[in-house]
């Protein structure tokens with residue numbers, strides 16, 4: 645086990661309406677086996693001992709599956725490691741004495757709640773507008789009654805891996821939610837169960853995207869690079885060819 649020291653510049657903001665600023669901190673002699681979030685837990689223990697307000701950040705599963713975590717590390721959503729959520733980033737992924745600048749997601753549709761926590765309820769409202777299947781299909785059918793090809797099942801599953809963390813939006817210069825919406829539409833749109841309301845879902849989600857102040861696709865593919873689940877930006881062009 646090796647120990648290193650890290651320096652942090654962290655965005656501190658008490659309220660949505662208050663003025664935020666960066667504050668400097670350091671953690672000495674910490675194990676490289678700690679995750680970055682565990683390092684922040686340690687920093688918070690030190691702050692609480694000193695009577696300071698702890699740093700607020702979102703997290704839940706800490707296993708890269710729930711999509712609760714996410715902030716910028718040195719300007720990169722979820723930090724420097726490809727296909728990795730912030731909760732799966734480890735202290736060993738950084739050099740001894742390096743300085744990490746931690747900032748919340750930056751997007752009009754994600755107002756800051758406190759420190760590194762932003763309000764991502766706009767994504768919930770997008771899902772409520774059409775990211776679900778509500779067709780009345782009666783009782784549960786017998787297994788295998790509705791045939792789905794392996795190709796369609798794999799392809800649908802690939803888009804279903806979207807965890808809704810918001811990294812695609814935070815990385816886009818237009819703060820576009822195109823990759824998120826495309827993944828949700830493609831997940832259901834490739835399955836027979838999702839055909840009945842397919843075009844209605846598409847038009848409703850596209851409308852909601854605009855009303856939530858998300859921008860249009862910048863065509864820069866930053867979303868694809870930032871996605872911890874490596875969802876392809878090709879799904880955006882798939883979405884653009886959908887009838888609605």
Ligand code: FES
Pocket residue numbers: 702703704705706707708709710711712713714729730731732807
């Ligand atoms: S805390 Fe669940 S994905 Fe990071």
